[in-house]
Amino acid sequence: MITETIRVQMKKRRKRRRLKPIVKLWLLIIGLSVFIYAFWTEPEFIKKVIKKEQVLVPFEISGTYSSKLNDKMSSYIDYVEKSGVPPCRSEKELKKNPLLKPVNAGKNYSIDHLTHSHAYLSSKGKSLLDRIDADFGAKIKGTDLQGSHFIVSSLTRTKKNVRELKKVNVNASDRSAHMYGGCFDITYARFKNKRKKLDSNDIYKLKETIAEIIYQLMKEKKCWATKEKREPCFHVVSR
Helix, strand or coil: CHHHHHHHHHHHHHHHHCCCHHHHHHHHHHHHHHHHHHHHHCHHHHHHHHCCCCCCECCCCCCCCHHHCECCHHHCHHHHHHHCCCCCCCHHHHHHCCCCEECCCCCCEEECCCCCCECEECHHHHHHHHHHHHHHHHHHCCECCCCCEEEEEECECCHHHHHHHHHHCCCCCCCCHHHHCCEEEEEEEEEECCCCCCCHHHHHHHHHHHHHHHHHHHHCCCEEEEECCCCCEEEEEEC
């Protein structure tokens, strides 16, 4: 008798706990509404939530190329002075020059804090940088170094920039290729990656990857390039 009474009481409790069909329907509608709103307002976040985690393979380099970037200034400076954008005296003059275009951060690179140059390039210089950007992204895609960015540390200089640079850098030249719009430097000492902290081995791999891309462009007669030592960068000149 006692057992039967307990069983009846438990059934009553279950009935009280059960949600009515109309309540369930309203909860479902509210849930779907929240999801749809989130999808339209924060689509990238939703994609990250529902997307399966991507399996990234360890990145491997195909060889050492940085030592092959050894063009001398004498091999390109005459050509650059004749075919490049005429040097600008000041920043104001540079920004008004229709042959120079502003350069913003790319898909796989960022612009460093510039002290003796300006983020402008000629059409030829920008095309070369875009090519390096695209090739670099393709190289690291699907690897554990995916999302890494290289850093452009110097671009176009004015005559004033060159004079000021010579005061702090005895190796700076009056005939700087940076004054003609088609030249830029890529540091090989630093890279960025928001997804992971890069160690020295990662930086070495990324350095040689950039060097390989530039070396291939050298073979295609797209540029001249030099691995600088005093300033850890690849000095790249479009041709």
